[in-house]
Amino acid sequence: MQPEIHFDRSWCEALDKRINQDGPWANWEMYKLAYEAEKQLAVPAFSGLVAPNHLPDLDVLPHQLEAARTVIEDMHGKAILADEVGLGKTIEAGLIMKEYLIRGLAKKILVLVPASLVLQWTKELNEKFYIPAVPQKKAYVWEACDVVISSIDTAKRAPHADIVLRQDYDLVVIDEAHKLKNHKTKNYQFARQIKKKFCLLLTATPIQNRLDELYYLVTLLKPGYLGDAESFFKDYRSGKNRVKNEEKLRRLINKVMVRNRRADTGLNWPKRHVQSIEISLTAEERAMYEALSTLKNAEFVEGFSLLTLQREACSSREALYVTIKRMLDRHTAPRLRDLLTSIIEKIQAVKTNSKAEKALEIIRRANDKVIIFTEYRATQLYLQWFLKQHGITSVPFRGGFKRSKKDWMRTLFEKKRPGADRDGGGGRRHQPAILPPHHQLRLAMESDAD
Amino acid sequence: MKQEAIHSYLEDFFRASGCDILDLRPRFIKVKLTIEMDKKLMNRPFYWHYVEKIGARPETQTLAFKTDPAGEEGDFIHFGSPRLHHIFSLSKELGRYVRLYENARSNGGNLPLYPWLGLNFKISFQCDLKRDELMSLGINLFNGTIVKAFQETVEALPLSPKIPDYCYTLAPMIKPLSAVNRLFAVIEAFIHRQDDAWALEARERLRNDLELLERFYEDMEGDAYRDAFEKERDALMEQYKPRIHVSIINGGLFYLTGTAF
Numbered sequence: 209m210q211p212e213i214h215f216d217r218s219w220c221e222a223l224d225k226r227i228n229q230d231g232p233w234a235n236w237e238m239y240k241l242a243y244e245a246e247k248q249l250a251v252p253a254f255s256g257l258v259a260p261n262h263l264p265d266l267d268v269l270p271h272q273l274e275a276a277r278t279v280i281e282d283m284h285g286k287a288i289l290a291d292e293v294g295l296g297k298t299i300e301a302g303l304i305m306k307e308y309l310i311r312g313l314a315k316k317i318l319v320l321v322p323a324s325l326v327l328q329w330t331k332e333l334n335e336k337f338y339i340p341a342v343p344q345k346k347a348y349v350w351e352a353c354d355v356v357i358s359s360i361d362t363a364k365r366a367p368h369a370d371i372v373l374r375q376d377y378d379l380v381v382i383d384e385a386h387k388l389k390n391h392k393t394k395n396y397q398f399a400r401q402i403k404k405k406f407c408l409l410l411t412a413t414p415i416q417n418r419l420d421e422l423y424y425l426v427t428l429l430k431p432g433y434l435g436d437a438e439s440f441f442k443d444y445r446s447g448k449n450r451v452k453n454e455e456k457l458r459r460l461i462n463k464v465m466v467r468n469r470r471a472d473t474g475l476n477w478p479k480r481h482v483q484s485i486e487i488s489l490t491a492e493e494r495a496m497y498e499a500l501s502t503l504k505n506a507e508f509v510e511g512f513s514l515l516t517l518q519r520e521a522c523s524s525r526e527a528l529y530v531t532i533k534r535m536l537d538r539h540t541a542p543r544l545r546d547l548l549t550s551i552i553e554k555i556q557a558v559k560t561n562s563k564a565e566k567a568l569e570i571i572r573r574a575n576d577k578v579i580i581f582t583e584y585r586a587t588q589l590y591l592q593w594f595l596k597q598h599g600i601t602s603v604p605f606r607g608g609f610k611r612s613k614k615d616w617m618r619t620l621f622e623k624k625r626p627g628a629d630r631d632g633g634g635g636r637r638h639q640p641a642i643l644p645p646h647h648q649l650r651l652a653m654e655s656d657a658d
Numbered sequence: 659m660k661q662e663a664i665h666s667y668l669e670d671f672f673r674a675s676g677c678d679i680l681d682l683r684p685r686f687i688k689v690k691l692t693i694e695m696d697k698k699l700m701n702r703p704f705y706w707h708y709v710e711k712i713g714a715r716p717e718t719q720t721l722a723f724k725t726d727p728a729g730e731e732g733d734f735i736h737f738g739s740p741r742l743h744h745i746f747s748l749s750k751e752l753g754r755y756v757r758l759y760e761n762a763r764s765n766g767g768n769l770p771l772y773p774w775l776g777l778n779f780k781i782s783f784q785c786d787l788k789r790d791e792l793m794s795l796g797i798n799l800f801n802g803t804i805v806k807a808f809q810e811t812v813e814a815l816p817l818s819p820k821i822p823d824y825c826y827t828l829a830p831m832i833k834p835l836s837a838v839n840r841l842f843a844v845i846e847a848f849i850h851r852q853d854d855a856w857a858l859e860a861r862e863r864l865r866n867d868l869e870l871l872e873r874f875y876e877d878m879e880g881d882a883y884r885d886a887f888e889k890e891r892d893a894l895m896e897q898y899k900p901r902i903h904v905s906i907i908n909g910g911l912f913y914l915t916g917t918a919f
Contacts, residue, residue, distance in 0.1 A: 210849055211857050211900040215842050219754065219906035223834055226755050227911070234753045236817055237674035239908055242753030243778050243794075243809060244667065245746035246907045248659050248737075250780065250790035254856060261659075262738035265727075284786045284863060285897065311788045338738050376896075403889050405897045406786075430867070431890055432874030 251311050255281055259306040266336055268303065271473045272296050275466045276303040285313075285406030286429050288385070288465040290413075295468050297410045298329070301381050302337045304408060305355075309339065314378035314406060315354055317341075320399070321383040323359035327615055329383070330357050344368075350375060364398040378405045385409035388428065389421040400428055419445055426464055433464065487562045496528070496554040497521045502547050520584060524591075525558045527584035564594050571600060577621070659737045661685070661725040668723055668735065671745055675752070685726040691718045698748055756910030760918060761816040764824035771821075771913035773799040773830045775837045776808045778907040779845055783852075785860030785900040795844060796912070797837045798919075799830035804844060805919050812912055827913045834911075845904055857900035864898035 226233065234242075251258050257277055260268060272295075279287040279300075285308070289297045308314035319341065321329050326343050333341040333355070342349060344358035350371045360382070363372050380402055382388065388396045388409075407429055413421075419441065426434050434440045446452035489497065500517050520527040532555065536548045571578050580602075582588045588604055595602050603621045605614065659667075665685055672679060672689045681688035691699065696718040697706055709716045722732035723741075735742050762769050776796040783789050796808030805811070821827065832840075871894065875887040 209857075210852065210854050211902055213846060213849060213902045213904060215845075216903065216905035217838075219909065220835055220838050223755065223838075223909070226757075227834065231757075233755055233757045233819065233910070234908075235674055235819070236756060236758055237670060238749055238753035239756045239910070240753070240813065241667065241671055241674060241749040242908050243792075245749050246778070246780060247792060249746065250792055252789060252791070254783075254787040254789045264736045264738060281787070312782070313784070313786070313788050338740050340740070378896075401886065401889075403893055405893050430870070431886075432867075432870035432872075435870075436874060436877070 249310075257303070257307055258310055259303050262306065262310060263303075263337065266299075268299065269296065269473065269475065271468045271475075272299050272303065275300045275468065276307065278466055279304055279408070280307060283464060283466075285379070286464065287407075288409045288411060288425060288429060290411050290465055290467040292467075292469050293412045295470065295473065297412070298332060298383075299336075300466070301383075301408050301410060302333060302339070305333070305339060305379060305381070306337050308379055308406065316375060316377050317355045317379045317381070318363075318372070318375070318377050318402065319355070319357040319381045319383070320360045320363060321357060322387075323361060324614075325383065326357050326359060333357070347371060360395050360398065364394055369398065373401055373403075376403055376405075379407070380404040381408045381410070383410045384412070385425060385428075386411040386413045386421065389418075389424060391424040391427075396424065396428065400431075419449075419451060422461065426461070429464060434460070485566060487566055489562060490558070490560060492554075492558040492560075493521075493525075493562060496525060496551070496558050499551045499554045502550070522563075523582065523584045524561055524564070524587040525555050526586040526590040529555050530584075530586045561590070561594070564591060567591070568595065568598055568600075571595070661736070664735055664737065664742065665725040667742075668725075668745070671749055674749075680720065681722075686722070686724050686729055686732060688720065688722040688732065690720050693718055699744065750907070754908045756908070756912075758812075758817040758819060758910065759821045759825065759827075759913045760915050761818045761822050762825055762915045764822075767824070769825045769915065771825050771827045771915060772801075772918075773827060774808075774912040774914055775799055775834055775841075775909065776812060776912050777838065777841055777909035778809055779841075780905050780907050781845065781849065782903045782905075783856065783900075784903065785856065786863070786897050787856070787860075792907070793845065793848070795841045796919075797832070797841055799832045799834070799837055800828050802832060802840070803919070804840065811919065812914070815914070815918060817912075821913070825913075838906075842904065849902055849904075860898045860900045864894060867894050867898070 257273060257280075259276070260266075260273065271291075275289065275291070279285065279289070285304075289300055291297050291300070305314070305317060309317075319329055319333075330341050330343045333339040339355055341355040341357050342353040344350065344356050344362060347367055349356055350368065358368075362368060382399060388399055390396060409425055409429055411425070423434055423437060423440050427437075435443075444451055444453055444457050451457065497518065500514060500521060503517070504514055517528065517531060520531055529552070532548055532551050536545060536552070539545060539548070567580060580591065582591060585606065588606065592602050592604055603617050605617050605621075609617065665687065668687055669679070669682065672687070672695075675695050676692050677695055678690040679687065680690055693716060696702075696716075699721075700719055706716070708714075723735045724730075724732040725735055727734050727736075733739075733741065759771060762771070774796050776794070779793045779795065781791045781793065783791075794807055794809035795804060796812075797804045868891065871887065871890055875883055878887075
């Protein structure tokens, strides 16, 4: 039995009016073009992807196409995309979105990503996929725009939460979904409440062996698919953290999760050459580092462990100085002040930074763009100054920047080509970007995609 | 859609919309927009508001498109370009209703033209997947004859927006709206002849997922759970429920000689 048929009669209404008013009538050429346009846009088959025809300048890899096809045809549009980092989950999500948009299966789409990635997603969807995605900035955007990108932290807050929960989303995409592993958090509860016809959860961590995470992510995606929590853990948990009935669980999970591994893609991925370089400290640096142990027996209870101070010392004297100075400003106990003052003297005695010098050597040898990750902001500032002293300009980047500033910094880094202008010494200029380490994943993915 | 086809589509579109074609080479076209097309394509309402307010002479914009990515001048247009899709939707908006007469030569004496209603339909079969089918039908409003592939046939005829000399039109016996209904009935019969396996399978998927959902919420009590359950059930219905949507892409009145069909 064929399903209900809906006849759209809106065309008929204006026909009578035109007959009575003798027009206006379209010209014949335009009429033919309208039909031709619809012929081009019609999708003749349920199966297969049409999105690639709309994306002639996007390089899509075979495993990404297959992932998109599997999600749409076998998983019916609800899936966890759990490819290993760098295999292009964003591309897969973009392809699926595009396919649904072209087929008219999705119109209203919500993309929830970490705040620091909102602009990047917006840019990629617009530039690579021609999807008119809009970053959420004002409350009206939720209702006025079809494809909206926001951080979950914004979306769950008043006044936004109520508006978001009122929308009928056709597709909800959640990036870094492993952050929703705790089902008791507001973020998880909020994500559960959003109405979603199709849903993609992107996660970079292998979740199949973490039963809790797995259960709650799948339940977010398809409530009831793994049954209720109690019987699920009874069936699959053995002891505290081990999995039993693994084969059965895997079969179940494979119907809702796509996970490509580098090795399975059959492609030659750019090899990562990891090299650990040991740096010997100068006598002054060593003295600074060792002075910290004098604090071991001092009572300082600011949640600052000795380990943190040591890490700062290994990053740069600037990083350490900022913290020690702050402690000195706060404390009045004479004994502690003496210790801190003596450490500051040691810091001041340090005139060089062995790691920075090594970095300089590597940058010069690389003769190309370089990205440096630093743990502390003071080190970032220092490095920028240090490189400038050696005729190398750099672009700082960190989470605290406003969106527009991040965008500008990214553009500076992308656009300025190494060697485009030469410095006085005749050597090339490089454009290292200096970033805090948690940006690492993202950039590593970008460089793979290039 | 091939790049050559896109090029000729652009050329046809700008000609049909009355824009001046300034330069036309293989894989390149440069046009000066009419006021109407500038308003529709360029999205600059403030400019038009300003010009109209102070009564200045408007300057419409010039657009250059290349269908060869390596070409030197112009925006590169391919099948995914938002600009092309904008033009597609404009052509659909501007090409919805026609009235045309067959340019017939009379061999002495007056020649009757039969009134036809021609409609181009889009039929979409939708569950969690979707496919479209296009169909063109025509109905003779004088005697009720219905033909298929109407569009393809009339495209081969010489047509004119004005009634030719020595021709007259026969008065329709069937009203346009009841003619539309007759054609909808033809579409419905066509749909019933289609394979319905897709709908059965989608209903099966819906049944399975609904069952899981119901079992999941079975033992949970309270308003919050009931609301959540209902919201998720509605989402499942929207995801899977098979439905068929029939819409009219465009259509119009065609006055044709007795030998046209």
